[in-house]
Amino acid sequence: MGEVEIQALRGVDLDLYAGELTVMLGASGSGKSTLLNILGGLDRASGGEVRYRDQDLTRARDRVLTDFRRRHVGFVFQFYNLIASLTARENVALVTEISPAPMRPEEALDLVGLGDRLDHFPSQLSGGEQQRVAIARAVAKRPAVLLCDEPTGALDSRTGVRVLQVLQQVNRDLGTTTAVITHNAVIGDMADRVIRLADGQVQDIQINAARRDPAELQW
Template identity: 70%
Template sequence: MGREAGGALNTKKVFQAQGLTKVYTMGAVQVHALRGVDLDLYEGELVVLLGPSGSGKSTLLNILGGLDTATAGEVTYRDHNLTSAADNELTEYRRQHVGFVFQFYNLIPSLTARENVAVVTEIASTPMKPEDALAIVGLGDRLDHFPAQLSGGEQQRVAIARAIAKNPMVLLCDEPTGALDSATGVVVLEALERVNRELGTTTVIITHNADIAGMADRVIHLSNGLISDIRANETKKAPHELHW
């Protein structure tokens, strides 16, 4: 499962999850976001997590990224057990290994594009230069623009630059095109695809848009807190071939 950049299968597991359960208490109501998820993710693969809203996609992603902890079950990242990790270990894990991209970009409005990337490169151990990261996403000429001066697509590409600038092992993207029109979405997906291809970063993209699934190595369906289907794409589509 999974492929090396050259197309050969790669069976090195990055994530292993068993029986992941997550229960939220929202006021008086208990929400079962995950009901026992078993999942392996492999080095260098591009995975699309599909599912309707409320299916537990974001929860799963957050647990994989060390943003949240599971109520029950176990998840490991290489030889790190994320389930039993303390808060500062999770922080360290995120700092060294994970890049995030969010639906609403979550840029810091008071910082320019370059500075938004620098926020991350300043604390990473082997970062690229913020300018280089922005060049990868095609924003080499927008370095000193504040978020408010950038379009949605541009903002999301800054967010991707910020996520990849530390040279992370995994890139976790939560609805990266959710707030964008389709043309802009394609540009953003191209940036993600390029990072996955050129840097070999394990990439997980959450979407409820089934059309995006075409660019994945594997497509994982979630519904109602459980994995309902895992499917490998025989042929990956390039982002510009996607339409929605």
């Protein structure tokens, strides 16, 4: 910012493991969204190293990062980013048409419990249903990694529980490495690991012996 340099992340050193569900906890400004964007190839780190399996993404060209995002990563954001003029099926098809080995849109929507809402437009769906369409769109390309930025932030607790159950089911059924960032500490109980961030640094990593169903969490 002009002459002022702000370090969003400082000395972060961590691994995400295949098939695990990780929750990254932190207050606003802790660096969690920046970390997620770097992991997903949306932002570049100004220092350090970022690796995906045997691929070095640190200084990868834009074309390489685009291919990485297209083939390997699914994104779910706080706001659903659905196209209002397209049905749920058509919103998901936007991704399946450019992916090498996708699910059928109908299969992805059935996975998130919306098999009976295929031809509804976003305006005909509740907030939770729209977020589940967004999840279906993200997982339809069968990504190895699913990155979720405050996926329940715009939802009430009851609807949020349903969305978190869908994410847990996707992680379990597809074996997708899933990282959810949130400021809500309660959500950490559904994860294999909880990574706490503060002031751009990893403050603590906690391993959960057993994941809990989101419906059991005390909101």
